[in-house]
Amino acid sequence: MTRVFLPPGIVLVLGILPTVVAAQTDDVEKSKYIEERFRTALKESPKMAWVLPDGTVAALDNASKIVVYSWASTVAEGYRRAFLSPERTLQFRKKHHVACDVSPDEKPQRFSLYNSTLRVANRNPQVFYTLKPLPGLKAGFRRSSLDGHANQEVWKRMKPTAPEQPRSAFVVRRDGVPYYYSFGGLYDGPKQFLSRLGIFLHSSDGQVIAAQIDEINENNLCDGCTMPTFVEGLERVFRLENMFTAPQFPYPVLMMDRSTVEGRSISLSTFLPDGKYSDYLLYEYVIGCFWTNP
Secondary structure, three states: OOOOOOOOOOOOEOOEOOOOOOOOOHHHHHOOHHHHHHHHHHOOOOEEEEEOOOOOEEEOOOOOEEEEEOOOOOOEEEEEEEEOOHHHHHHHHHHHOOOOOOOOOOOOOOOEEEEOOOOOOOOOOEEEEEOOOOOOOEEOOEEEOOOHHHHHHHHHHHOOOOOOOOEEEEEEEOOOOOEEEEEEEEEEOOOOEEEEEEEEEEEOOOOEEEEEEEEOOHHHOOOOOOOOEHHHOHHHHOEEEEEEEOOOOOOOEEEEEOOOOOEEEEEEEEEOOOOOEEEEEEEEEOOOOOOOOO
16 A cells, blocks of 8 residues: 655545645655654554444455554454455455555455444444554544634644634543643635644643644645635644554654545544654545445
8 A cells, every 4th residue: 555645635536525634844844753653663554444334354464363443442353254256356446446556457455354343323434453452552532623722722823814714623522631732823814725734742730741733724635625714714734544552662653544636545643752742543534435325
């Protein structure tokens, strides 16, 4: 599966709400911090799998068991029930519209199907998986409003041009975790388009430890994407799937849906100990993949 970095994007594609995320800087693009942390602990990188409505997890692997990182409040396990032939793998891809980057003209990689307790309502979403569990990993988050000292810290760094400039923000945290994240957006012009976007890491007292702030304009959106507006809210800008904590990472790791008009993608994001923002993103090009079933 190709690993790439995407520009921001926000269009409704294939029934999935894509996300806008901070435009990647050179430092973010070069960072392999998250992948290196996994490889140090597990000797492997997180890979992409897909979940069907009945809980079946499809993965291009042949292990007896996998560990699935998803939207669930616990890390799920998948137990192999079938290893498909190349012909059945192609049939499965066509029926369920997954593994879109695997060309039908190439010798197909073979799917294994795993039973899991995961359940989904939308169309075969992507998840991460590894063959071994990351020791000490915990999942889950709750949303809350941005207020108090954290509110002052965020807007001091976002630098609104006027007190009445439209803005929105929210917080994601988990009880017992000493760090949390906030997300903020500023909007400009008569149509109140998003103009500045920020992700902030806070200590428990609200102090900002690190931040990734980016200017948003039509030049750094994906091709064919439309500018997000104030009325659409940040929940459409940031599609947050989960928040993980583990001893291997000093700060929580966010899992987000980063899909755009041409592809579906999921990412893991966090800050390094020196305050730099780091992404690990897996992507599949989907144009022509989501055809109608016969």
